[in-house]
Amino acid sequence: MADLLTPQLNAETPAPDWLQARRLAGRAAWESSELPTRKTEAWKYTSLFALQQPFMAARESAESAEELGLELPQLAGSRLVFVNGFWREDLSEIEPDAAIELVRFSEADQSQAALIAQHLGSVVPGNKHPFSALNDAVLADGVFLRILKGSKAARPVQLVWHNSPQVDAAINSQRLLVLAEQHSEATVVEHFSGQGHSFTNGLTELILAAGATLSHSRLHLESAEALHVGGLHAALERDATLNSFHVAFGGKLKRIDIVINHLGQGAHCQLDGMYLLRGQEHVDYHTCIEHAVPHCTTDETFRGIVGDKASAVFNGRIHIHPDAQKTRAELSNKNLLTSATAEVNTKPELEIYADDVQCAHGATVAQLDESMLHYLRTRGIPADEALVLLSYGFINALVEKQRLESLRDYLKPRLADYFGAALAVDSDDAGG
Amino acid sequence: MLSIKDLHAEVEGKNILKGLNLEIREGEVHAIMGPNGSGKSTLGHVLSGRPGYEITQGSVEFLGKDLLELDTEERAHLGLFLAFQYPVEIPGVSNMEFLKASVDAVRESQGASAYDTVGFMRRAREACTAVDLDQAFLKRGVNEGFSGGEKKRNELMQMMLLEPRLCILDETDSGLDIDALQVVASGVNAMRSESRSFLLVTHYQRLLDYIEPDFVHVLADGRIIRSGDKSLALELEAKGYSWLDDGEVA
Amino acid sequence: MSQEQIDRAIAKDYAAGFTTDIESDTLPPGLTEDTIRFISAKKNEPEWLLEWRLGAFQVWREMVGPDWAHVDYPEVDFQSISYYSQPKSMEDRPKSLDEVDPELLATYEKLGIPLHEQEALAGVAVDVVFDSVSVATTFREKLAEAGVLFCSISEAVQQYPDLVRKHLGSVVPRKDNFYAALNSAVFSDGSFVYIPKGVRCPMELSTYFRINEANTGQFERTLIIADEGSHVSYLEGCTAPMRDENQLHAAVVELVALDDAEIKYSTVQNWYPGDAEGKGGIYNFVTKRGLAHTNAKISWTQVETGSAVTWKYPSCILRGDNSVGEFYSVALTNNLQQADTGTKMIHLGKNTRSTIISKGISAGKSSNAYRGLVRVGPTAKGARNYTQCDSLLIGDQCAAHTFPYIESKNPTGIIEHEATTSKVSDDQLYLCQQRGLDPEKAVSMIVNGFCKEVFKELPMEFAVEAGKLLEVSLEGSVG
Numbered sequence A: 001m002a003d004l005l006t007p008q009l010n011a012e013t014p015a016p017d018w019l020q021a022r023r024l025a026g027r028a029a030w031e032s033s034e035l036p037t038r039k040t041e042a043w044k045y046t047s048l049f050a051l052q053q054p055f056m057a058a059r060e061s062a063e064s065a066e067e068l069g070l071e072l073p074q075l076a077g078s079r080l081v082f083v084n085g086f087w088r089e090d091l092s093e094i095e096p097d098a099a100i101e102l103v104r105f106s107e108a109d110q111s112q113a114a115l116i117a118q119h120l121g122s123v124v125p126g127n128k129h130p131f132s133a134l135n136d137a138v139l140a141d142g143v144f145l146r147i148l149k150g151s152k153a154a155r156p157v158q159l160v161w162h163n164s165p166q167v168d169a170a171i172n173s174q175r176l177l178v179l180a181e182q183h184s185e186a187t188v189v190e191h192f193s194g195q196g197h198s199f200t201n202g203l204t205e206l207i208l209a210a211g212a213t214l215s216h217s218r219l220h221l222e223s224a225e226a227l228h229v230g231g232l233h234a235a236l237e238r239d240a241t242l243n244s245f246h247v248a249f250g251g252k253l254k255r256i257d258i259v260i261n262h263l264g265q266g267a268h269c270q271l272d273g274m275y276l277l278r279g280q281e282h283v284d285y286h287t288c289i290e291h292a293v294p295h296c297t298t299d300e301t302f303r304g305i306v307g308d309k310a311s312a313v314f315n316g317r318i319h320i321h322p323d324a325q326k327t328r329a330e331l332s333n334k335n336l337l338t339s340a341t342a343e344v345n346t347k348p349e350l351e352i353y354a355d356d357v358q359c360a361h362g363a364t365v366a367q368l369d370e371s372m373l374h375y376l377r378t379r380g381i382p383a384d385e386a387l388v389l390l391s392y393g394f395i396n397a398l399v400e401k402q403r404l405e406s407l408r409d410y411l412k413p414r415l416a417d418y419f420g421a422a423l424a425v426d427s428d429d430a431g432g
Numbered sequence B: 001m002l003s004i005k006d007l008h009a010e011v012e013g014k015n016i017l018k019g020l021n022l023e024i025r026e027g028e029v030h031a032i033m034g035p036n037g038s039g040k041s042t043l044g045h046v047l048s049g050r051p052g053y054e055i056t057q058g059s060v061e062f063l064g065k066d067l068l069e070l071d072t073e074e075r076a077h078l079g080l081f082l083a084f085q086y087p088v089e090i091p092g093v094s095n096m097e098f099l100k101a102s103v104d105a106v107r108e109s110q111g112a113s114a115y116d117t118v119g120f121m122r123r124a125r126e127a128c129t130a131v132d133l134d135q136a137f138l139k140r141g142v143n144e145g146f147s148g149g150e151k152k153r154n155e156l157m158q159m160m161l162l163e164p165r166l167c168i169l170d171e172t173d174s175g176l177d178i179d180a181l182q183v184v185a186s187g188v189n190a191m192r193s194e195s196r197s198f199l200l201v202t203h204y205q206r207l208l209d210y211i212e213p214d215f216v217h218v219l220a221d222g223r224i225i226r227s228g229d230k231s232l233a234l235e236l237e238a239k240g241y242s243w244l245d246d247g248e249v250a
Numbered sequence C: 001m002s003q004e005q006i007d008r009a010i011a012k013d014y015a016a017g018f019t020t021d022i023e024s025d026t027l028p029p030g031l032t033e034d035t036i037r038f039i040s041a042k043k044n045e046p047e048w049l050l051e052w053r054l055g056a057f058q059v060w061r062e063m064v065g066p067d068w069a070h071v072d073y074p075e076v077d078f079q080s081i082s083y084y085s086q087p088k089s090m091e092d093r094p095k096s097l098d099e100v101d102p103e104l105l106a107t108y109e110k111l112g113i114p115l116h117e118q119e120a121l122a123g124v125a126v127d128v129v130f131d132s133v134s135v136a137t138t139f140r141e142k143l144a145e146a147g148v149l150f151c152s153i154s155e156a157v158q159q160y161p162d163l164v165r166k167h168l169g170s171v172v173p174r175k176d177n178f179y180a181a182l183n184s185a186v187f188s189d190g191s192f193v194y195i196p197k198g199v200r201c202p203m204e205l206s207t208y209f210r211i212n213e214a215n216t217g218q219f220e221r222t223l224i225i226a227d228e229g230s231h232v233s234y235l236e237g238c239t240a241p242m243r244d245e246n247q248l249h250a251a252v253v254e255l256v257a258l259d260d261a262e263i264k265y266s267t268v269q270n271w272y273p274g275d276a277e278g279k280g281g282i283y284n285f286v287t288k289r290g291l292a293h294t295n296a297k298i299s300w301t302q303v304e305t306g307s308a309v310t311w312k313y314p315s316c317i318l319r320g321d322n323s324v325g326e327f328y329s330v331a332l333t334n335n336l337q338q339a340d341t342g343t344k345m346i347h348l349g350k351n352t353r354s355t356i357i358s359k360g361i362s363a364g365k366s367s368n369a370y371r372g373l374v375r376v377g378p379t380a381k382g383a384r385n386y387t388q389c390d391s392l393l394i395g396d397q398c399a400a401h402t403f404p405y406i407e408s409k410n411p412t413g414i415i416e417h418e419a420t421t422s423k424v425s426d427d428q429l430y431l432c433q434q435r436g437l438d439p440e441k442a443v444s445m446i447v448n449g450f451c452k453e454v455f456k457e458l459p460m461e462f463a464v465e466a467g468k469l470l471e472v473s474l475e476g477s478v479g
C-alpha cells in the first residue's frame, strides 16, 4: 500500500533509535499489507473506499479552544490536549501526582524511554492490523502513562485528541501507552473530538501488571464527517481488572478494534460500549477477548441505536484457548433500528477449546420494549416522548454502570441532548 | 364517573372478560375480589388501554368521555391511574427523570403550569417520605432492582404525585409486610376525597380493614357475580369463593 | 422398532459399516466434459439437461472451494473420484421390487430399511439411492392415488420433464457455490416429489442414501415441490461402508413450497465418520435450501452424527408474506470429526417468522461449529426471528464454536439470538451414577435431554433412531 503513504509522512522529525526502528518496521509492514476489502471477513460490512487516497501529514494549529470548537470535559485531574496530533501546552493541565508518570514520548527520560521501547507494540498483534502498522510508521509523538507499583492515582488522567477541520487526506496518528504496574490503580479517559473532515488513526495500548486496576474510557465525540480507524489492545496479568468503556457518536467511517488479552489467571474485564448513529454515519466495533489462561472473567455489553441511513457493525468474538478452564465470559449486544434505511450487522462469536467454561452471548435487533412503553403512557407521557425517554434509558443504562461520576455527569446531558429528551431534573440533586 | 357496560374483552384470542358491568361514582371506594385468573388485572389493563387487549363488546364511559376511544396517555391525562400488579423495570431512566416527565405531561394536558425543578423535587421527596421510601430510590432506574414491596410503594408515590381522579390499585397490598400495608392504606386514605374514586383489586380482607370500601364485588370468570358492602369481604374470607359457586355462577 | 434393530443401533461400532458384494458398473475416476456426457447419456437425458449440466461444469471450473468454514481437510482431488457407479443388475431397471437384486435388498434389511412394502415402516414410502442410482421406490401406487409423485429424479426427468425443468436450480442456482455447481454438473440420482394442490401427502416419504463403491462420490439431487395448500413430511437417512479413504458426498436439495404449502424435511445423517484416528469417512458438503411462498412453511430438522467433515446449511428463503422457516438441529461430533453447520433464514416477505434451535455436542477431539445467517431485508416488515444455539462439550480436547451473522435492514423486525455453552457437569454425572447408571449411559441420557427440543420435531420412528445414534456416536467419549 505504498501509494497511500506520501513522502511527507516519512517521519522526518529526529527520533531516538528505538522510535526510528519502530517507524521503519511499521512502514515495512504497512507497505507489504493489502488494504482490506469487503472480501476480508473482518471487513465484510465496512468499506474502506473513503480511505482510497494518499494521506498527508496533518498541520499544526494554534487556534484557541473556542475557535477549535473544543469543549474540554471537566473531569478533574491532569489533562493533555493534542490538536491535529500536536501537543498544546496552553490547553493542557498537568497536576502533579506521585502515583503516576505522565510524559510525551518526545520528552521521556532515559528510564522512561526504555520502558516505552520495551512495551510499545508488545500487545498489538504483529501485522494483523494494517492500521496499527501505519500508526507505527508515522509515529511522531505519543503519550506514556505509568502508574507506579502499589499506588493509586488520585484523579483521572484525560487525553484530549482534537482535530481541526482539514482536507480529508490529512492523517492524525495518535498513540497512548499505559503501563499499570503491580497493584496500581488509575482512571484514564480518552476523548476524541473535532470539527469537519479529519482522519484519525488512534491506537491505545494498556498493560496491566498483576493486581492492577484500570478504568479506561474511549469517547468518540467526533463530527459526522470524521474518519477514524483505531484500536485498543490490552494485556491483563494475574488478577488485573480492566473496565473499558467506549462511546461512539457520529463519524462517516469509524472502525475500532478492541482486543483484550487475559494472560494471567484471575483477570477480569468489564467491557461496555455504545454507538449512536444518524445521517450516513457508519461505525464498526470489532471486539475480541482472548482467554488464554484459566479462571478469568469477561462481561461485555454493547448497545446501539441506528437511524436515518446509518449503519452499524458489531463483531464480538470470545476466544477460549485450550486449558482456559473455569472461564466465565458473557457478551450482549442489543440494537435498536429506528429507520427503514438504517442497517445493523452484528455477529457475536464464540470459539471454545475448553470444556469447563461458562460462556454465553446474546444479540438482538429489535424495538423498544412494549410493556415499558405502555407503562410510561399510563403515566401520561405521550408515545413519542416515551420513545425518546426509553431510547435514552436504553443507552444511559450503560453510562450508569460507569464508576467515574464526573464522566457520567459529562455524558448524560449530552445523551439527553442527542435524543432531545426533556430531562429537566439533574438527578444529582434528587437525593439531597 | 366510571360506567362499564357489558364489557367483553379478549387477549390472544382468549375470552377473558365476558359481560362485565360496573358503576363507580365520585368519591366512592370499590373493592374487587376474585379467584386467580378471573380477569381482575385484565380489567385494569383494558381500562388503561394496554396493547393486545381487544374489546369485542360493550362500552366504558369515564368522566363523560368514551374511554375506549382514547390513547393510553389521554386516559392518564383525564385522571385515570393504574397501579400495576407487576410494575415493569426501566433501567437507564431514573425514577426522578420519569416522574418529572410524567407529572409535566399530565399537568400540561390539564392546562396547569409545570412545576419548577426545585418545587417538583420537594414534592417528590415528600411523596417518598409519605410512602416510606428512601430518597435514594429517586436516583435509581425506574423499578430497577426494586423489591416487590418497593415497587408497590413506588406505584403509590406516582399516584400521589399525579393526583388522579380514579385510582385503580391492582393488588397493591400483595407481598407487603404489615407496616407497608399501613403505609399504603394511609396513603390511600389521605387521598380520599369527594371527587376522587378508588378501585381496589385485592385478595385480602385485611386491606379493607384499613381502607373501608363502599362496595365489594366478586369477579369470577370475567363477570361480576356478586356485589355487596364490606361484609361481603368478610364472608368471602370465611367461606372462600366456592361458597358462591353453587348458586351464583351459571 | 424391532429388538434386532435396537440391538443393531446400540452395537458398539459404526453399524452401517459393512460393504455389499455387488457387481457394479463404475465409471473410472476423473471429471471432464465427457464424464458429464456419459452420465447424461446413460440416463437418456434430454438435450436441455445436458446443456444445463455442461453450463454448471463451466462455472465450477472457474470457482474455488470454500475456505471460510471452520474445518480443515486435505484438498479434495476431484480427478480421483468416480462420478458414476451403478449396480450391474440395474442395467435393466427393475420393474418391481421382486426384480431387485436380492443382495441389494439384503443390504437394506441390514440397514434396517426393509423395502418390501408389507414389512416397511408403517406408512412410510421409501426411495432408496444406492451409490449413484435409485434402486427402489415403495408405495408408489398408493401415493399415485392421491396424485403424489414420488420417484427418482432420473425418472422424473423422463416422465415429468416440465416440472423438473421449471424448478431444477430455481432455489439453488448452479453457480450458488462450488459444491452446488459440481453437483449440478454431475448429479446422478436422487428423489423427486410433487404434491398437488391441496393434497396432504397420505404418508411420510423417505429416502435412504447409501454409498457402497470405493472411490465414488455421491452427488444426489433432491427436488420437492409442494403445490398450493399441500403438505408433506419427508425423511432422509444416509449411511456408507467403512473405508480408509475419504469419500465425497455433495448433494443438493431444493424445496419449493408454494402458497399455503408446508414441507417438513427431516434428516438423520449417519455417513461413516472415519475411525478414532480420523482415517477415512465421508466429506459431507451439502447445499439444502427451501423457497417459501406466501403463508408457506418450511421446516428443517437434522440429526447429524456422521461424516468426517460436514459443511451444511439447510436454509429458507422466506419470500412470501407470512411465510415461516424453521431449523432444528442436533450435530454431534466425536473423535476427529469436524462439523460446520447451521442455517440461513432470509426474510423478504412481510411478517415472516423463523425459529432456529441448534444443539451442538462435541466430544473427543472433534470440532463443532454453528454458523448461521439471519437476514431481514428492507421489505420484510414485521419479520421475527428467534435463535437459540447451545453447545455441550464432553471432554477438554474438543472445540465448540458459534458464528451467527445477523443482518437487519428493517426497523419493524425483531431478531433475537442467544447462545450458551455448557459441559456435562460432574454433579449431573454423579446423580445419575448414584441412581445406578454407568457413566456412558448417564452421558447419553444427559445428551438426549439436551437435544429434546429437536428430537420432538422428528417423526416418531426417527426420534428413537436418533437417540440411539447419539449413544453409538458417543461411544468412548467418557473416560
Ligand SMILES: Nc1ncnc2c1ncn2[C@@H]1O[C@H](COP(=O)(O)OP(=O)(O)OP(=O)(O)O)[C@@H](O)[C@H]1O
Binding pocket: B011, B012, B014, B016, B034, B035, B036, B037, B038, B039, B040, B041, B042, B043, B085
Ligand atoms: N397475554 C395473555 N395471553 C394469554 N392469556 C392471558 C394473557 N394475559 C392474561 N391471560 C389470561 O387471562 C386470564 C385472566 O388474567 P388476569 O391477569 O386478569 O387474572 P387476575 O384475576 O388478575 O388473577 P390474579 O389474581 O392471579 O392476579 C388468566 O387465565 C390469564 O392466564
Ligand SMILES: [Mg+2]
Binding pocket: B040, B041, B042, B085, B170, B171
Ligand atoms: Mg391480577
